[in-house]
Amino acid sequence: MINTYVVDRRLNGKNKSAVNRKRFLERYKKHIKRAVNDAVNNRSITDMEHGESISIPGQDIREPVFGHGKGGKRNYVNPGNKEFVSGDMIEKPKGGEGQGGGNQASNSGEGMDEFTFNITQDEFLEFLFEDLELPNLVRKELKSMDDFVYRHAGFTNVGVPAKINVVRTLKNSHARRIALSGKARRRLKEVTALIDEEEQKDRSLRNEAYLEDLIIEKEKLHNKITRMPFIDDFDLRYNLSMKEPTPSNAAVMFCLMDVSGSMTQQTKDMAKRFFLLLYMFLRRNYEKIEVVFIRHHTSAKEVDEEEFFYSRETGGTIVSSALKKMQEIVDERYPASAWNIYAAQASDGDNWNDDSPICQKILERDLLPKVQYFSYIEITPRAHQALWQAYDEVRSRHPDAFAMEQIIDQADIFPVFRQLFQRKSS
Structure with a gap:
């Protein structure tokens, strides 16, 4: 065993x-x-x-236990028994008399915290962030010279031992030994046949001197063949790898946040909480991801992470300014052929009525053809206004590339976040 x-x-x-x-x-x-x-x-x-x-x-957290069911015959060993002898019948325990079996407190029961x-x-x-992902992520053309993959590109005569190609080396060795010893092997075969022929003759007819010369020649040929190295330096072949540029799945996320005067402090806090969740999700799950922060009121500007989350600047509301700023940055720095472009926009839905059709036009004409996914959250308990209605038309025509949800209170933030970035079953 x-x-x-x-x-x-x-x-x-x-x-x-x-x-x-x-x-x-x-x-x-x-x-x-x-x-x-x-x-x-x-x-x-x-x-x-x-x-x-x-x-x-x-x-x-209770562990499962095994117990005996009713019926059947069992043998018990009761040490220290003073009441029963062999053959006595033992009554079954009566139910309902145990203590501490219920959930209520008692002066003698025990519980568990x-x-x-x-x-x-x-x-x-x-x-x-389990089961979440960026939708529609695809590999793009070469973004920069930072992404490479090593591919097999044949063989070379020099290299490190770790890259030696055993099969190709043995093939070269075998071919070399055949080429260099071919003449000797053929002669060895002929000499062996002549020796056999001479030894088969009668002793009176055998030429002993000739036979001895053949045996000596055979030994020389055999030694010549065996002295040939099994593997020579000329036989060694190493795998050759070449570094080639590869497509990249690098992505950029645009975070567009409304900081106009209609956004209350509570609404801004919920928007910041949503974007912070998004920022942590991107940083944790994607190595090559760039995040562009855009704040807007009547005008939009690109800001850094610190200013995006903690600046107190405010003003009126023109939502299209943020979309135009995003379009400008995409054209300058993030060509759609090389980047997976994503955007998340948060607003309370308040906007100039004349500006909402402009937002719809910019989205459908300029942004959605370039982005993989655009998500919009509206943080308001009130009825939807013109901006939601304009965006709803965009969603109806582009359901795969555009999504929108409403957040009423703080408890809706994480469910909405998961709904927007839930991993799609393949």
Whole structure:
């Protein structure tokens, strides 16, 4: 019998097991996702991406147990028995007399508190953005000389041992030995045949001197062939790899936020919370992603991350200014042939009535032909206005490239975010 032992030597922290923790997180995934979703709605913007404390009800962490069913015959061993002898019948336990079996508190029962544990920042973000992706992401033509792939480009006589091509080297070795020893092998075959022929003759007719010369020649030929190296430096061949530029799936996300006077502080906070979720999602899931921040009121301007989230500038409302600014930046820096272009716009829906048709025209004529996906969220509890109606017409004609949702209060932010960026089943 052979005993096999598997030893896990992966490095973990003191008193921790990465394998067991992963199994535990998978088992209580439902509770963790619920806690993560609640945390997103209750946290401040600056505390959005920290870890979280998770509580699991006691009844959900009980382990399954096996028990005997009713009926059948069983043999019991009762140590210290003073009441029964062999052959006695034992009554079944009467039901309803146990203590502590209910959920109510009692002076003699025992209970179990909720089990609480902490998840790390990475685990929090992993559960937060699970099953989300940028829609319609495709590989584009060469964006820059930064993206390369190494492809096989034949063989070379020089290289490092790690790149040696064994098959090609052995083929060259075999061909060299055949070419260099072909004449000797043919002569060896002839000499062997002559020796056999001479040895088959009667001793009186055999030419001993001639036979001895043949044997000596055979030995020389054999030594000549065997002294030939199995692999020579000339035989070595190495794989040759060439660096070729490849298409890139680099993407750019435009974040367009309305900061006009009609946007209350609460509305702005919800817009910032949505964009912060989007920003964390992009940074965590996509290595090559650029984010362009645009704030607008009557005019629009490109800003950095700090100014986008914390500037207090305000004014009137002309939504088309943000779309024109985005179009200008796309034309200057992000050609559609090389970039996956995305946009997310947040507003309260308030806009000059004459400007909403202009927004619709810019979207359909200039932006949607270039972008992969444009999402619009309207943060308002009021009835929709002209901007929503104009955008609704765009959505009806371009359902795959344009999406729009409404956010009424803070609890709607994360569900709407997931709805806009939910991974599509293939």
